Amino acid sequence: MRLAVEGLRLLGAVTLGALTALCELVFLLVTLPFQANPNVVASARRLARLEARRLRLDAAGLTALTGGDLRASLYLAARVPLGLLGGMVITLLAYGAGAAVLIVVLWGQGLPFDGMLPSLPLAAYAFVAGCVLLFLDLSGVVGVHALERMLIVRMLGPDRTRALERRIAELAESRAGIxxxxxxxxxxxxxxxxxxxxxxxxxxxxxxxxxxxxxxxxxxxxxxxxxxxxxxxxxxxxxxYPSGLDSLGLDEALAGVAERSDVPVKVTCQLRRRPPMAVETAAYFVVSEAVTNAAKHAAASLITVEVHEEDDQVVVRVRDDGCGGARAAGGGLSGLARRVAALDGTFELTSPPGGPTSITAVLPCG
CATH class of the missing domain: 1.10.287 (Helix Hairpins)
Structure with a gap:
């Protein structure tokens, strides 16, 4: 059932791509003398965003859609032949399906095959040939869709060299932070x-x-x-280092943090499986430092700790009902942010004056 739904979605995406290719061809021909016009550039970016949505890609990751250059127009020009190719493949598929239905109907009525080959060999030949052609046609649909995704990522996605340079800079910064x-x-x-x-x-x-x-x-x-x-x-x-973390696990270690706190702490830890040791340790220290800060500086009366899994990630959230005003640049919290960044995680602090304060750390387990 799932494969059938995915196949229908793929057919719909390629069919829609053929129709949008015709529209984009008209757009490019009409606006050819005005490609440098800001309005034309903006319209080309909007069309490219629609294509990204059709292909189920995140438009935010396509860096060329935020600039003022002509890369969006060049992408539209490059994908028009690919979209028309997809339209031809869909047309052949529809023609083959219609022909198969017509043959079955006429065969049932016995009209076109009097005096020809015996019915059983002819049926076997038609069935095998139809299966082969159907396989080739469906392969063409999948291939066109894959090529379209590759094309938009290649032409509108971030430059690989710049992405690697940015990643190297992030790693160097996180190493210094560690x-x-x-x-x-x-x-x-x-x-x-x-x-x-x-x-x-x-x-x-x-x-x-x-x-x-x-x-x-x-x-x-x-x-x-x-x-x-x-x-x-x-x-x-x-x-x-919490030695009990190795033997007891994160749930029991966090219960120990709650017991040692001067402020009441409510802990909810819902993990289907034990995360990697580095993730477990980082989660423990996020909770421990957040609870210590809330008890010392926030004048809180209750601290709530929640740990759960989301899409192969461990999400740690600590809230308190204190006076707020915590700063991410503080010694303890900045150290936590660097510890989380070292695992390619995200660290977020929300602490308006008057409270409440919320600390969220997302730690990937991959």
């Missing part, structure tokens, strides 16, 4: 160790030293300091 993000993360870990854990251990050492001087009441205080130091050490270790 290095900067790693350095920033190392500096933050050093601050956490120096300002938090190190101070607590110094205080613990002093309390133990004082308790040796016949002051056992200080042992309880030393025990409390040791517990808090261990808690901070675990927190810092999870910031470096």
């Amino acid at each position: 290095v900067a993000a790693v350095d920033s993360e190392r500096r933050r870990i050093e601050r956490d160790l120096h300002d938090g854990l190190q101070q607590r251990l110094v205080a613990l050492s002093m309390l133990i030293g004082r308790s040796k001087r016949n002051r056992p009441e200080l042992l309880e205080q030393a025990h409390q300091e040791a517990q808090e130091a261990l808690a901070e050490l675990r927190e810092v270790a999870w910031r470096v």
Whole structure:
């Protein structure tokens, strides 16, 4: 059923292409002396956009449709013969189908075949010949449609050299961003160790030293300091890399983020299968950093985390009902954006003054 629907859609596209080729031929002949006119150029771009829609291509990816040059007119001139060829193929297909129906009807009435070859050999010959011609005709329809798609992408699509240069520049920028993000993360870990854990251990050492001087009441205080130091050490270790992510998976790791947060966090993780480790790690850090920022700076009362799959991509969305005003250029969020960009993902921040704040990261799994 699906193949039949797709075949009918293909036939319709090629048939419509033959009709538009005739219209475009008239357009080119009429406007030939005025090709440099801006109105003619704009009309040619509109016709090319219609062709892209007919061929089910995204017109936004055809860079020539946004400029003021004559590439759209050149494309129309190049596709007119191809469209007319498609019209001839459709005409032959219609003629063959009509002839087959007519032969079947006349054969049933026994009119044209009296005294000719025996009916069985003649029927077999007609059937085999008809199947071969039908196959060739349908192949021609598919070929014309494929050639039309290749032509519009080749003539109106982005230049491959420029696309590669742009991709190289993006990769170089993302690589530099990754290095900067790693350095920033190392500096933050050093601050956490120096300002938090190190101070607590110094205080613990002093309390133990004082308790040796016949002051056992200080042992309880030393025990409390040791517990808090261990808690901070675990927190810092999870910031470096969440070891539970390997064994527990993303769902349980995010549940741990919710448990450690001072603000209520509602987590919804709906993944049909476990994503690649790099994607899983990036998703975890997006949620962890977003929850930490909301708890520290947004004065939020509720944080909602949603993780789900869309078209072989993991979509991570974190919302809070805080005061808003978050900036993508902030240290933590800019690091997240670079981490997501390193996986060819997209990172979006929406945080108007007064809130709410929404962070969305789309991570491809391919």
